[in-house]
Structures are given as structure tokens and as C-alpha cells.
Amino acid sequence: MLLLKNKLIWPLVGIFxxxxxxxxLDGNYYLNVIPLVLLVVYFAIxxxxxxxxxxxxxxxxxxxxxxxxxxxxxxxxxTEPLLFGLMLWILMQHFHKRFxxxxxxxxxxxxxxxxxxxxxxxxxxxxxxxxxxFKFLLVKLWFIIPALLYGTYVFRKKQRIKTFLWLFxxxxxxxxxxxxxxxxxxxxGEKEGHWVMSPFFKDHTIYGAAVALNLYIVLALLLSxxxxxxxxxxxxxxxxxxxxxxxxSYTRAAWLSVVAAFLVYLCIHFKIKFKYLAxxxxxxxxIVLFSWDTIQMEMARNDKEHTTEDFGxxxxxxxxxxxxxxxLERLNRWDCAIEMFKDRPVFGYGPGTYAFEYARxxxxxxxxxxxxxxxxxxxAHSEYLGPLSESGLLGxxxxxxxxxxxxxxxxxxxxxxxxxxxxYRRIILLLVLALVTYFVHGFLNxxxxxxxxxxxxxxxxxxxxxxxxxxxxxxxx
Numbered sequence: 001m002l003l004l005k006n007k008l009i010w011p012l013v014g015i016f017x018x019x020x021x022x023x024x025l026d027g028n029y030y031l032n033v034i035p036l037v038l039l040v041v042y043f044a045i046x047x048x049x050x051x052x053x054x055x056x057x058x059x060x061x062x063x064x065x066x067x068x069x070x071x072x073x074x075x076x077x078x079t080e081p082l083l084f085g086l087m088l089w090i091l092m093q094h095f096h097k098r099f100x101x102x103x104x105x106x107x108x109x110x111x112x113x114x115x116x117x118x119x120x121x122x123x124x125x126x127x128x129x130x131x132x133x134f135k136f137l138l139v140k141l142w143f144i145i146p147a148l149l150y151g152t153y154v155f156r157k158k159q160r161i162k163t164f165l166w167l168f169x170x171x172x173x174x175x176x177x178x179x180x181x182x183x184x185x186x187x188x189g190e191k192e193g194h195w196v197m198s199p200f201f202k203d204h205t206i207y208g209a210a211v212a213l214n215l216y217i218v219l220a221l222l223l224s225x226x227x228x229x230x231x232x233x234x235x236x237x238x239x240x241x242x243x244x245x246x247x248x249s250y251t252r253a254a255w256l257s258v259v260a261a262f263l264v265y266l267c268i269h270f271k272i273k274f275k276y277l278a279x280x281x282x283x284x285x286x287i288v289l290f291s292w293d294t295i296q297m298e299m300a301r302n303d304k305e306h307t308t309e310d311f312g313x314x315x316x317x318x319x320x321x322x323x324x325x326x327x328l329e330r331l332n333r334w335d336c337a338i339e340m341f342k343d344r345p346v347f348g349y350g351p352g353t354y355a356f357e358y359a360r361x362x363x364x365x366x367x368x369x370x371x372x373x374x375x376x377x378x379x380a381h382s383e384y385l386g387p388l389s390e391s392g393l394l395g396x397x398x399x400x401x402x403x404x405x406x407x408x409x410x411x412x413x414x415x416x417x418x419x420x421x422x423x424y425r426r427i428i429l430l431l432v433l434a435l436v437t438y439f440v441h442g443f444l445n446x447x448x449x450x451x452x453x454x455x456x457x458x459x460x461x462x463x464x465x466x467x468x469x470x471x472x473x474x475x476x477x
Contacts (some may be wrong), residue, residue: 052150060210064076091145108408113144120133127353132350156466176244179200207249209254211245214434216430224430257438260436260440337388338385340357350391381445403439413428413471428463428464431464434460
């Protein structure tokens with residue numbers, strides 16, 4: 001209101017209107033964006049927490065400018081500009097008056113992420129494409145700083161945790177309804193299932209990963225406590241839409257990740273000790289090792305293609321490494337990542353450079369009908385092999401430490417959280433399972449350089465950190 005009472009503002013408004021009218025006569029409408037930008041800046045400064053929560057809703061609905069610029073500009077609108085602005089404002093505010101909780105800097109997740117970002121910075125200096133690597137690092141920062149660091153501050157009020165989850169789930173349900181309706185126009189065809197989620201998601205793989213993760217977020221909201229009839233109907237509707245979206249995503253990794261999360265739930269529920277799980281893993285590994293020739297023969301007989309719409313055959317196609325082009329291309333990308341690592345084992349080629357470098361590492365025998373000689377097909381298709389090729393051995397170690405810290409903190413928080421607070425204990429458990437879906441999916445794809453994965457992943461981590469602080473206060477109190 002003080003701004004509106006300022007006598008200088010009205011002449012400026014008049015000048016803007018005249019200039020805008022002049023440019024619009026020539027068909028230029030760019031100045032119309034300025035009032036919207038100023039409005040966003042105002043809310044980001046004076047209602048920062050609300051803008052942060054709004055990002056949760058907008059993340060599933062954001063659109064990549066690559067869709068409209070022939071791949072010349074990769075920027076998710078409106079989330080990434082909002083996150084970049086939030087990052088700058090949060091850093092300015094924190095350096096002016098330290099408001100981020102002190103306990104934050106002692107948490108395993110933050111320490112692991114600190115090492116991850118430090119090594120990413122180091123390998124950006126030695127990168128084969130320095131500008132690409134530092135841009136990649138900047139993108140990581142504008143995801144992690146607002147979602148994780150500021151998110152921990154926002155979630156100090158428990159109600160905002162559920163608000164964040166509700167908003168993200170709502171955004172996802174909107175995109176799933178859009179996708180399913182769009183897909184139905186093509187009789188739920190398998191080929192069309194790869195792109196009907198556009199422009200909100202690039203393809204069915206990232207869409208399937210987000211749908212799988214959102215399934216456990218919806219379950220967290222649904223199962224955390226008893227609801228009034230209207231809320232119950234809404235959440236059950238969300239669950240039904242999510243299951244339909246998951247099925248018609250035709251994403252094998254998403255289906256398998258949901259099952260993997262359920263198996264983790266059984267391990268936690270029955271309190272199976274880690275040493276038994278480790279022993280079982282070693283035993284299973286030995287069986288695979290000594291039976292590898294037989295397994296290869298069976299896999300060679302598998303001719304099921306991922307292009308089928310049959311659920312059972314599509315799952316069986318996951319082990320088809322003879323004729324399934326999708327599986328063979330993934331193996332090609334993994335082989336390239338390993339060869340890149342062998343060539344530069346210490347520092348790698350630099351963060352974000354895989355797509356620029358992998359072409360010359362392709363073995364002609366590994367090329368498929370969907371391979372490109374120029375290597376312009378994307379990333380390493382692995383959240384773990386990507387850092388290995390781009391940041392060397394410590395790159396792989398750093399992301400494994402981050403994953404280990406996340407699950408260590410999440411599971412121990414669930415175990416130690418006050419028994420009487422059943423609502424948030426259930427939320428913690430189901431959010432752990434949501435993360436399982438993504439990091440299992442991460443063996444086959446990598447999306448942490450997009451808002452679609454980063455905002456829910458780092459947001460959930462922020463929830464763990466905030467609830468950990470409340471747990472400690474409960475003990476001390």
C-alpha cells in the first residue's frame with residue numbers, strides 16, 4: 001500500500017502503459033510479462049513460504065521450454081525461475097540474519113550432500129565442458145537449497161508438511177487425469193503411451209517414476225489418520241487415479257519399484273536385521289554368480305518385447321537382452337559410462353557432460369535401432385553410473401553416500417519417533433517407501449537434474465530433517 005501511495009509510481013505506470021502500447025502495435029507483447037514478474041517477485045519476498053509450497057503444486061505441471069525451442073533451451077517453466085529466485089533470496093536472507101536451524105548442519109543428509117556438491121564443484125573445474133558443468137552444478141543448487149535447506153525451515157510447522165504433500169499429490173493427479181484422458185483418445189496404445197503425458201513430462205519413463213513415487217505419497221496422506229467423509233473420498237479418488245496412471249504408464253521400472261518398496265516395507269515391519277538382509281544379498285549374489293551361464297541362456301530365450309500392451313509380457317521383457325531395443329540401448333549407455341570412467345577414473349569428464357562425450361565410446365556391436373552415431377540420445381540411464389562417468393569413482397561414492405544417508409535418517413527417524421504420534425510415524429514410513437521407488441528406479445534412469453524428481457525427493461528429505469529436530473526437542477522437553 002505504501003508503494004501505491006508513492007507519487008512517483010503513477011508516472012512510471014503511465015510510461016509503462018504507453019511503451020507497452022507502442023510495442024504491441026508492432027506485434028511485440030514481451031512487456032506484458034513484466035507485471036507478472038513483479039507480482040511473483042513481490043510474493044517471493046513477502047510470502048516466501050507460500051511461494052515455496054506453491055512450487056510443490058506447480059512441479060508436476062511445469063513445462064520444459066525444450067518442447068517449444070527445438071531443444072535449444074532446457075528450462076522448466078515456471079518452477080525453475082521461481083526456484084532460482086528463491087535460492088538467491090534465501091541466501092541473502094540467511095547471510096543477513098541466520099534463520100536456517102543450526103541442527104541442519106549436523107545432519108548426515110546435509111553432510112553427504114555437502115560432499116556430493118563439493119566433488120561436483122571440483123570435477124567441474126577439470127571438466128571437458130566447463131560451462132556445461134557449472135550450469136549443471138547451478139541447477140543442482142537451485143533445487144537443493146530451496147527444497148532441502150529452506151524446506152526444513154518451512155516444515156518446522158508440522159501442518160505445512162501435509163500441505164506440501166497435498167499440493168504435490170494434487171498436481172500429479174491433474175497431470176495423470178490429463179494423461180489418461182489423452183491416452184484414451186488413442187485406445188491406450190503402447191506407442192502413444194510414450195508421449196501422451198507431454199508437455200508436462202518428457203516421456204513415459206520420468207512420468208512413471210513420478211507416478212510410482214506419488215503413489216506412496218497419496219498412501220501417506222490416506223493411511224496416516226482417520227479422515228472426514230469428504231477428505232476420504234478425495235484421497236481414495238487420488239489413489240484410484242494413481243493406480244490407473246501407474247498401469248497405463250507402461251513403465252516396467254515404475255511397476256517393479258513399487259513392488260521393491262513394498263518388500264522394504266515388509267523388512268521394516270517385521271524388523272528384519274540388516275545383517276540378515278546383507279547375508280541374504282550375498283547368498284543371492286553367489287547363486288547368480290555360479291548360475292550365470294544358465295541365466296544368460298534363459299535370458300537369450302526371452303523374446304518378449306516392451307512394446308506389448310500385455311502387463312505380464314511387458315514385465316517379462318525386462319530381462320530380454322536379445323531383441324528388446326530399449327534394454328539393449330540401456331546396456332549400450334551403461335557400457336559407455338563404464339568406458340568413460342576407465343578413460344578418466346579420477347575426475348571423469350565433468351558433471352552434465354555425458355551426452356556430449358558418450359558417442360565415441362559406443363561399441364559398434366552394442367548399437368541398436370534407437371542408437372545415434374552422434375550420441376545425442378540423452379544421459380547414462382542410471383543415477384549411479386552417470387556420476388561415475390562424469391565425476392569419477394568419488395562421483396559414484398558421493399551419490400551412494402547421499403542415498404545411504406537418506407535411508408539411514410529416514411528409517412532411524414521412523415524407529416525412534418514418538419510412538420504416540422502415530423500419524424507422523426506412518427507418514428515417515430510411507431515417505432521412506434516413496435523414496436525407495438525412486439532410487440530403485442535410479443538403477444535404470446536418472447532424473448535428479450529435473451524438477452519432477454528433485455522437488456519431491458529433496459522436499460521429503462527436508463521433512464525428515466524437520467521431524468528429526470522435533471523428535472529431539474520432544475526428548476529434551
